[in-house]
Amino acid sequence: MTKPLSDKVLGLKPSGIRKFFDIVSEMKDAISLGVGEPDFDTPWHIRDEGIYALERGRTFYTSNAGLKELRQEISNYISRTQGINYSSDSEILVTVGGSEAIDIGLRALINPGDEVIIPQPSYVSYEPCAILANAKPVIINLKEENEFRLKPEELLNVITDKTKVLILPYPNNPTGAIMERKDLETIAKIIREKDLYVMSDEIYSALTYKNQHISIAALNGMKERTILINGFSKAYAMTGWRLGYACAPKEIISQMTKIHQYAIMCAPTTSQYAAVDALKNGDKDVEQMRQAYNQRRRFLMNAFKEMKLECFEPYGAFYVFPSIKKFGMTSEEFATRFLMEEKVAVVPGTAFGNCGEGFLRISYAYSIDNLKIAMERLNRFVTKLR
Amino acid sequence: MREELLAILEKNSRIDFKELAILLGVSEEQVLAEISALEKEGIICGYHTLINWEKTSIEKVNALIEVKVTPQRGQGFDRIAERIYNYPEVKAVYLISGSYDLLVTLEEKTLKEIANFVSDKLSTLESVLSTATHFILKKYKDHGTIINQNRTDDREVITP
Numbered sequence: 001m002t003k004p005l006s007d008k009v010l011g012l013k014p015s016g017i018r019k020f021f022d023i024v025s026e027m028k029d030a031i032s033l034g035v036g037e038p039d040f041d042t043p044w045h046i047r048d049e050g051i052y053a054l055e056r057g058r059t060f061y062t063s064n065a066g067l068k069e070l071r072q073e074i075s076n077y078i079s080r081t082q083g084i085n086y087s088s089d090s091e092i093l094v095t096v097g098g099s100e101a102i103d104i105g106l107r108a109l110i111n112p113g114d115e116v117i118i119p120q121p122s123y124v125s126y127e128p129c130a131i132l133a134n135a136k137p138v139i140i141n142l143k144e145e146n147e148f149r150l151k152p153e154e155l156l157n158v159i160t161d162k163t164k165v166l167i168l169p170y171p172n173n174p175t176g177a178i179m180e181r182k183d184l185e186t187i188a189k190i191i192r193e194k195d196l197y198v199m200s201d202e203i204y205s206a207l208t209y210k211n212q213h214i215s216i217a218a219l220n221g222m223k224e225r226t227i228l229i230n231g232f233s234k235a236y237a238m239t240g241w242r243l244g245y246a247c248a249p250k251e252i253i254s255q256m257t258k259i260h261q262y263a264i265m266c267a268p269t270t271s272q273y274a275a276v277d278a279l280k281n282g283d284k285d286v287e288q289m290r291q292a293y294n295q296r297r298r299f300l301m302n303a304f305k306e307m308k309l310e311c312f313e314p315y316g317a318f319y320v321f322p323s324i325k326k327f328g329m330t331s332e333e334f335a336t337r338f339l340m341e342e343k344v345a346v347v348p349g350t351a352f353g354n355c356g357e358g359f360l361r362i363s364y365a366y367s368i369d370n371l372k373i374a375m376e377r378l379n380r381f382v383t384k385l386r
Numbered sequence: 387m388r389e390e391l392l393a394i395l396e397k398n399s400r401i402d403f404k405e406l407a408i409l410l411g412v413s414e415e416q417v418l419a420e421i422s423a424l425e426k427e428g429i430i431c432g433y434h435t436l437i438n439w440e441k442t443s444i445e446k447v448n449a450l451i452e453v454k455v456t457p458q459r460g461q462g463f464d465r466i467a468e469r470i471y472n473y474p475e476v477k478a479v480y481l482i483s484g485s486y487d488l489l490v491t492l493e494e495k496t497l498k499e500i501a502n503f504v505s506d507k508l509s510t511l512e513s514v515l516s517t518a519t520h521f522i523l524k525k526y527k528d529h530g531t532i533i534n535q536n537r538t539d540d541r542e543v544i545t546p
Contacts, residue, residue, distance in 0.1 A: 015545040025543055035541050124545075291390060295409035302408045368409075 012128050015351070020335070024345040031374050032345040036173060038237035038318070039365045040292075043285040046236060046278045053273035060269060064261040065253075066094025066245070067272045073279040074245050078230075081205075082215045084223055090250035093257055094267045098203045098231040098244035099125055100260070105199055105227045105246055106133040106165070108255040114164035119150050120353025121321075122169040123201065135164070141355035144323065147312050148177035152186040159190070165197045168216055171204035174352045174361035175321040176297075176314025181214050188219045198226045203244070206235035206286050209294045210315040217247070224249050227256075232271075234317075235286050236278045241271035293318050296364040296371055303375040307382055318365045321349065325358040327385050335360060341384075342377040387412060391420060392429070396530075399433040436529050448477075448493050448522040449500050451508065452486040454515040463487060466513045475503060486518070497521070 004010075024030050041047075065071060071088040078084050086092050095101040102125055106116065112134040118126045119140040130137045138158050142148045155166065168187070170179040179187075191198055198216055205213040217226040231244025246256060260266075300320050304311045311322035324334045331348035339345050347363075349356025364371060387410050394401060394409065403421075407414040424430040439446045455466050463481050470490055471479040478491040490508070494500045500519070509517050525533050 018543070018545045021543040037541055037544075039539070039541070291393070294411075295394075298411050299405075299408055 008131060012131065015124060020339070020347070021345065023339065027339075027343060030339070030343040030345060031370060031377070033362045033364075033366060033371075033374055034345045034347050035363055035365055036319075037239040037365060038234065038289065039367065040237040040289055042236060042238050042241070042274075043278075043282060045281055046238070046274050046285075049277035050241075050270045050274035053270050058269055058273055062094075062266045062269050062272055064266050065092070065257055066267055067269075067276065070094055070272050070276050070279075071245075073276050074247070077279050078215075078228070078247060081212070082218045084215065084218050084228075084247075086247045087250070091247055091253055093246045093248075093253050093260060094272060095231075095244045095246060095260065096264055096267050097233060097242045098201065098229050100264065101227070101229040101231075101244050101246040101256075102126065102199065102201065103129045103132070104256045104259040104263070105229065105248070105252075106130055106135065107259055108252055109133075109165055109197055109199075109227075110135040111164075113162060115160060115162045117155070117158055117163060117166045119154075119167070119169065121148070121172075121174050121349060121356040121359070122167070122352055123173050124352060126167050126169070126201075136162070138163070139353065139355075141353070142175075142177075143355075144312055144359075147314075148172060148175040148321070149179055149183050150187060152190055155187060155190055159194055159196075163194065163196060165199055166191060168198050168200045170200075170202070171208055171213060171316025173204065173317050174319050174347065174349065174356065175359075176317050176319045178208055178210065178213070178314075178316040179216075180211065184214060184216050184219060188216055188222050191216075191225065192221050196225065198222070199229065200226055201229045203229065203231050204234050204317040205230060207290055207293055207318060208316045209290075209297060213316070227252060232275050232278055235289075236275075236282055237289065238271070238275070238278065241268065241274060243267055243271045243275050293364060296366070296368060299368060299371060300362065300364055300375070303371075303379070307375075307379045309378075309382060318363060320362050320364065321359050322362065323359055327382070331357055331360060338378070338381055342381045344374050344377050344381075387416070388420065388424070391417070392424070395421075395430070436531055438525075438533055440525070440533075445495055446493055447495065447497050447500055448491065448525075450520045450522065451490040451492060451504060452482075452518040452520075453488040453490055453508065454486045454517075455488060455511075456513045456515060457487075458513060466511065469511060470508065473503070473507065475499075 021034060024032050071092045074092050075086050075088040078086055106129050110133040114135050115138045116130040116135040117138045119142050127137045140154050140158055200216050202215055215228055217223045217228045227246055227248040229246050232238040301313060304322055309322050311320055314320055331350050335346055335348040347361040349359030349361060390410060403414045403417050406417045457463050458465050467479050470476055475492055475494055476490055477493050480489045482489045492500055504517055504519055508514060
């Protein structure tokens with residue numbers, strides 16, 4: 001073939017993390033702290049429900065929007081955790097992971113040339129999804145001194161006539177930052193005044209270690225302009241089940257559903273049956289996992305303190321984001337040398353945006369025993385550098 | 387902190403105070419005080435080790451014995467339970483709801499010793515009406531721990 005492929009797709013940057021982890025998988029005795037998914041197995045009762053669905057022959061498509069019963073349980077869940085009421089008939093769409101919801105949500109909102117504001121460091125999919133939806137991504141470089149929270153002046157600085165959507169990625173991957181009610185209020189005020197949409201990616205909402213997570217959609221006048229995205233991967237350790245959802249006003253959900261039905265049809269049926277059980281009977285499991293993550297988070301923060309590695313205290317997700325600026329190396333150099341010399345893989349902060357320079361993402365979706373070995377090696381490494 | 391502390395200790399009683407303090411986000415003194423309180427209150431009753439005897443060359447036979455008894459006036463089941471649990475070879479005694487009264491677990495070196503215990507000691511007790519002995523053939527999971535489990539990290543490399 002000589003005809004060129006899509007310019008837009010060719011123009012997308014390949015992921016910076018990939019080559020790194022290809023080395024790790026080849027390396028003997030290497031420890032990875034790079035993975036962004038829970039180390040826990042899906043709780044047995046949820047898996048059992050999936051097996052049962054298969055046994056009963058529930059192997060057909062579900063409705064495009066997802067099992068009615070699952071949408072009802074999602075509605076109940078958001079109502080009991082956030083106090084927001086979404087109609088299970090018209091305001092909830094079950095998707096293939098939160099990532100599908102990001103993609104089709106942006107596609108449903110964007111006209112060519114619209115601007116999408118993306119605070120970084122953040123999950124790597126927002127920017128390519130915005131570009132594929134013909135939007136112009138506008139980046140906000142979040143600051144460590146603000147604990148990587150989005151500040152109103154930072155938002156105001158980048159809003160133009162073309163601004164359409166703000167992506168709000170909290171609790172945040174890779175920084176572990178959260179937004180508290182007072183932070184959200186200041187942002188919501190601007191969103192209402194400037195008449196913008198918000199895409200609130202709350203996939204880590206169950207994993208916070210200070211106060212309970214608050215959705216921006218719960219604030220006055222915000223439900224009508226917010227796409228709330230969540231899913232089962234992080235809270236219930238269900239990454240491989242590929243199941244997420246979007247909650248939004250019915251005008252938006254109905255357009256998202258069109259894309260979903262033509263591109264995907266429906267989310268996996270087995271996963272949907274299992275997810276019903278997760279929402280009905282999974283609170284205890286989530287709390288147990290949250291407690292374990294919190295212990296590991298404290299363990300890492302203490303280890304950093306002892307080796308005098310600077311790190312703001314993160315209160316969400318399962319990542320810490322220490323600063324390595326003092327060592328006079330780029331994040332990538334640091335991560336590469338650390339991998340080669342101590343056989344521990346961490347992700348350079350730059351994988352999540354240019355402003356991640358000078359930071360590392362360390363995941364604590366690993367057992368304490370693993371983290372202990374890794375911290376011994378990190379201590380040895382930074383001592384050598386000093 | 388109490389519940390979380392107990393949950394950690396139940397899994398790993400050898401963890402030191404310093405690490406406990408870090409994991410729980412409190413001071414070492416607080417951990418120390420809480421543990422001694424728990425011991426004093428009899429909430430922590432011991433620090434045992436879970437041993438997979440099958441992997442050693444030491445022979446052990448375990449049995450579960452269902453026991454039906456006549457409760458005694460004024461003392462209910464407690465008196466008869468005491469007479470049973472005082473035998474050192476008895477590992478556990480539970481009062482059970484349902485078709486029998488006491489569940490007794492027993493550990494001996496040989497099958498014969500268990501048979502002797504049941505026929506000579508247990509069934510001759512005055513209040514014991516009947517017994518049913520079940521031998522344990524294999525332990526899959528004990529005290530919440532899956533025996534012989536080799537966990538591997540099967541998470542694959544994925545982008546993003």
